[in-house]
Amino acid sequence: MPSGAEYLDFLTGQRQTRDFTSDPVSDDDLGAVLETMRWTGSASNRQPWQFLVVRDPETIAKLAKATMFTFWLPKAPIVIVVLTAGSDRYAHAYDLGRVDERILLASQALGLGAGIVTFGSDSAQRIAHEALQVPGDWSVYSAVAIGHPAETARPAKLGGRKPLDELVHWDRFTRS
Numbered sequence: 001m002p003s004g005a006e007y008l009d010f011l012t013g014q015r016q017t018r019d020f021t022s023d024p025v026s027d028d029d030l031g032a033v034l035e036t037m038r039w040t041g042s043a044s045n046r047q048p049w050q051f052l053v054v055r056d057p058e059t060i061a062k063l064a065k066a067t068m069f070t071f072w073l074p075k076a077p078i079v080i081v082v083l084t085a086g087s088d089r090y091a092h093a094y095d096l097g098r099v100d101e102r103i104l105l106a107s108q109a110l111g112l113g114a115g116i117v118t119f120g121s122d123s124a125q126r127i128a129h130e131a132l133q134v135p136g137d138w139s140v141y142s143a144v145a146i147g148h149p150a151e152t153a154r155p156a157k158l159g160g161r162k163p164l165d166e167l168v169h170w171d172r173f174t175r176s
């Protein structure tokens with residue numbers, strides 16, 4: 001078991017991967033990622049999701065056309081899409097974000113890389129729905145690509161994070 005400090009380093013060291021080798025992800029690793037996703041908590045334990053595992057390169061290529069930020073998806077051997085259904089969009093967005101984060105962290109724990117994409121606009125959602133052949137009552141808001149990170153995989157250009165003194169308020173919120 002990692003120590004608490006090692007585990008926190010693992011969490012803060014998680015970076016978006018957008019470049020992958022051609023090595024396949026093993027069935028064991030994929031199964032472990034899916035099992036980790038399955039255990040994600042949700043409001044009232046409703047688990048309002050289905051997991052769509054996309055391995056077909058043609059489908060991934062179609063999905064990559066959804067936005068200008070999804071072009072790199074075809075480098076990944078697997079793209080996992082968490083589909084959500086129902087009318088409470090905010091609650092489901094929250095649940096969905098939790099599952100996507102677990103894909104990132106489970107992948108990292110296995111020595112894989114992973115990266116999120118989102119299909120925020122109406123046109124992106126339409127392209128994603130068509131590419132994945134998902135019925136309209138299931139929402140396709142995001143996807144997470146997983147694979148073995150390429151040597152050339154680099155942190156995002158902007159990288160880094162805001163310092164805590166720009167983020168944290170003590171006892172009451174004050175505008176800076």
Ligand SMILES: Cc1cc2nc3c(=O)[nH]c(=O)nc-3n(C[C@H](O)[C@H](O)[C@H](O)COP(=O)(O)O)c2cc1C
Binds near residue numbers: 014015016017160
């Ligand atoms: C909600 C959300 C949507 C994102 N959408 C995209 C995307 O469409 N394409 C992409 O390349 N990265 C996307 N990212 C990844 C972010 O760019 C990345 O998390 C951020 O730049 C920090 O990168 P780092 O952890 O490597 O420093 C998204 C991340 C989140 C949380």
